Amino acid sequence: MKAKITQRSVEVAKAGAKPYEIRDTTLPGFLCRVQPSGRKSYVIEYARGRRMTIGNAAVLTPAQAREKAKEVLGQAAAGEDPGQERRRAKASTLRGFIEHEYRPWVRVHRKHGDAWCDVIMRVFASLADDPLASITQHKVEKVRTARLNAGIKPATVNRNVTCLRGALTHAVRSGYITEHPLADMASVDTDSSSKVRYLTADEARRLRAALQARDDEARTARVSANAWRKARSRPVLPAIPVGGYGDHLTPLVLVSLNTGARRGEMFSLEWPDVDFDLKQITIRGETSKKNRTRHVPLNAEALGALRQWRDQTGGQGLVFAGRGGERLDNVRKAWAGVLGDANITAFRWHDLRHTFASWLVMRGVDLNTVRELLGHGDIKMTLRYAHLAPQHKADAVAKLV
Template identity: 30%
Template structure:
């Protein structure tokens, strides 16, 4: 009998060989000593593959930039929409013209490495998380294959070290303010005197600023809770000096009345002129909290001003005022030494 293609013998049992759905060669035992039964088994396997492939929806050649438009439209009502939009726009500049099913693990890992040259692991992770989530929706909407999602899913998030605590000295703060451009200067002063995040500052509206009662009300914060920030004399003078009319909704706007989107160019330039290295805008928030702590302000108050949900994040500033332990013991010493005799008298009487 002539040899049948895809069927071979191992001992006395016939085996079959065929190409699987992904093109890889599959070999398995037909569990029979009959060539006819082996042929039938092979034919059934091939038929199953053809039928399965017919049921698979092959996504069209959709470019990442076109998909991104639909994803952002879907995310429009989410609280995190602005962050997603900003990150997605940056992803579009890199991957915009790439078809969704051309994404690979190697490609994403390369992107990670490149971003790490200028960004912290935490920042890079936010972009990767967005990519992963967006591709989950792409598969759900039949715009990308499960295989592509698996490839992206294999890329692991980077280890984040959140212990960094970089802050400026009083002298550095003054030097930085002096080197700022006119539009950046009040933004930096607000950051140094409130500890507000960049997004909170650039999105600040005049209706949130109560100069009469002396506070700024943040109603849409990162942790979803409202917080009030007192306005000190320096901050008051800065805010009062900013011109605004009834048509100006936002506090910080360009010459066309539009709110600033970022300080990605102006802030690093100011730092360079001031001779300040390894410093990010977010570190102004650390500077605010660090100087409060060094001035003896308690951790709970700093937590409330920063808007931290728990004390865990705020405790990073605890070591900046080691004197608080000595003060605590001194208070206890005074209290005990002043009441010892009276307490002893009471005990003796009882």
């Protein structure tokens, strides 16, 4: 709303269900913002999209706030950014920079931005109140060494430093510091190839058998339950067809195993993302880790599982939804039960993705194709599977003869 901002107009302004603003009719950009809580603040909009809070209306009079607003407008007219010094003051320390500058930016531009900021504040807590410009490679190295000595895995420590490195990169680009203190800091050496866990042929057979047994048990239980319901004139539940699934777990496992999709990508998969004609699924950018859309072909097992599941569920909304149609957040209990029945140990859900990649490499698929199917942004991530293709090394050495 528009009105001349006076003591009277501010006092009579009533709080509403949502925040609203009173824009002054005499000084452009000068306004009073009224919150649902009843708090009122004077604000000056000194450029398009740029504002500065002048103060609390319970402390300042309209005349005092108007004078401060004119000062800010004068600075803006002279080519200055009146809010810059205030922002720099708030972001002078690592903590201030993360909370007032980096977190708002990374929250919008990176999918896990908030989590990254939380990692920085937790891992580098000893540096949180240091001036941003005083952070050095030596200080970060001390934190890294202490974590390694505490038994933290090198890969985890590297990820921690990567989070901090990203924040400091933004600090350089934004002009808060002139040089990147970690520009020459190398990562801790890791042996990632030894950590790949994938299903052997026998384990895969046992896993499929355990899934089928689970579905058979659900089918038998459904028949028994419906007989009980009929005898009492109660509505029966949908029958589970022969070859069908007791719930979402089996098709979820089979599709994950044959596409290498991440758990979160599967939980967010919708039926329009499944193309039965082209025999592929689309992992949308907004649901992928790297914010990049990719298309993954479906082999016969994955395609058959999706067709059967579509026939059972109607093919609307999320492919693998919870009981109320909501997005799943985990399948821990059911997954642990199946692994126990299959006598498979030390195997995580993410290892289905490792299994997909490992099987491809062992069957002679080149690493770049595996990288594209997995959605890796860097071939370095895919190189962890290179040792599974020993024949390539043997062929190379044989050329010396």
